Amino acid sequence: MEEYDVLIVGAGPIGLGCGIEAAKAGLTYVIVDKGALVNSLYNYPVFMTFFSTSQKLEIGGVPFVSINPKPNRNEAIEYYRRVAEKFDLKLRLFEEVRTIGKTPAGVFEVLTTKNAYKAKNIVISTGFYDVPVLMNIPGEELPKVTHYYKDPHLYAFQNVVVVGANNSGVDAALETYRKGANVTLVIRGPELGPHVKYWVRPDIENRIKEGSVKAWFNSEVTAIEEGSVTIKTPEGELKVENDFVIAMTGYKPDFEMLKKLGVQVADEQSNVPVYDPESMETNLTGLYLAGVVCGGMDTHKWFIENSRIHAEQIFKHIGAKIQRPAVTASPII
Incomplete structure (x- = not known):
């Protein structure tokens, strides 16, 4: 020893x-x-x-x-x-x-x-x-779900749901969007996180404003299936087509x-x-x-x-x- x-x-x-x-x-x-x-x-x-x-x-x-x-x-x-x-x-x-x-x-x-x-x-x-902090929802164990985002190229031309309001979620949303992904950003609270990098914040805000990145605030993913994701939003339950979920939940x-x-x-x-x-x-x-x-x-x-x-x-x-x-x-x- x-x-x-x-x-x-x-x-x-x-x-x-x-x-x-x-x-x-x-x-x-x-x-x-x-x-x-x-x-x-x-x-x-x-x-x-x-x-x-x-x-x-x-x-x-x-x-x-x-x-x-x-x-x-x-x-x-x-x-x-x-x-x-x-x-x-x-x-x-x-x-x-x-x-x-x-x-x-x-x-x-x-x-x-x-x-x-x-x-x-x-x-x-x-x-x-x-x-990782898990969402503890049905379908989180599916292979298309990851808590570790690495390279945006994988998501080119795919329907991607990104979960998270802080730097990791914002970076994943912007980078995959710029590789041609159709991105939906889901945020539990009413706004982006306070720790988002100051030089990145205007970029994501403008992409959301122009509709390039669809964002749902005060919302959460409640279920994941092979071809879709269910999102609970202030406007009611929404089901969107989906290929990958990037869960940047901390x-x-x-x-x-x-x-x-x-x-x-x-x-x-x-x-x-x-x-x-x-x-x-x-x-x-x-x-x-x-x-x-x-x-x-x-x-x-x-x-x-x-x-x-x-x-x-x-x-x-x-x-x-x-x-x-x-x-x-x-x-x-």
């Missing part, structure tokens, strides 16, 4: 930042992820543009140079891969964590699909993109893992975990949280640019406990 000072669950940008800080503190560590490097970013739409500037996405003091005012998904994936190479981060990819337990001696035992580990400390930095962190570990939550509705905002340590000694998982169901509270500091907070606290001489984490040349 391999033993480490710290085991980091999640190889996203914040998990990588934690690995860099662990190396700086002179700690032994490993980063485990059930998917690819920065798996959530890999699963983003191919042409997605970040809301943040490249400088605000930087980790480890490595400059993120982009030719655009706002970097895109492909640039970000390349940047974080280069960061992982430069710091020679200790990665175990495509290795899913199955169980985490704590012995009476205070050591964590972690069992994955490939290995078994012991660690003095655990950092959970799993993000939220792996668990995602949530894996709360079950935290609850099984014994991490307390503020309340069952929000699922906001209880942690020390200075050290990021939970009620379970030696177990830390980093990144979007700290916000519970409010997945808009924490993101890369404002949670990068979590890595520094965590390893300042762990370093003080272990009291091991720090070393300089130099990039690999």
Whole structure:
């Protein structure tokens, strides 16, 4: 069984930042992820543009140079891969964590699909993109329904229903429309979401106004069939012809893992975990949280640019406990 000072669950940008800080503190560590490097970013739409500037996405003091005012998904994936190479981060990819337990001696035992580990400390930095929020309606399990939009070309000349009021839904509606899809946008509330990117909002509003994208507000999809979708609207029930449903209904962190570990939550509705905002340590000694998982169901509270500091907070606290001489984490040349 391999033993480490710290085991980091999640190889996203914040998990990588934690690995860099662990190396700086002179700690032994490993980063485990059930998917690819920065798996959530890999699963983003191919042409997605970040809301943040490249400088605000930087980790480890490595400059993120982009030719655009706002970097895109492909640039970000390349940047974080280069960061992982430069710091020679200790990665175990495509290795899913199955169980985490704590012995009476205070050591964590972690069992994955490939290995078994012991660690003095655990950092959970799993993000939220792996668990979609389901509509829980008949037909949602059909192959034509997806909660992960990737490339608009697939939907060329098809009848497409997009569900969602925020950036993912708006981007899917606009991009598929521009590839020739007949797009119907279904939004539960009375208007577009408040987080829609400011440079995209006028585009979708104008497409809706001119009728290029049909939009139903205060509405919801109630059933999906092979050739149609039923929509409950203020004007009554509507049945539209349909080939594909892109359900951009949001995602949530894996709360079950935290609850099984014994991490307390503020309340069952929000699922906001209880942690020390200075050290990021939970009620379970030696177990830390980093990144979007700290916000519970409010997945808009924490993101890369404002949670990068979590890595520094965590390893300042762990370093003080272990009291091991720090070393300089130099990039690999």
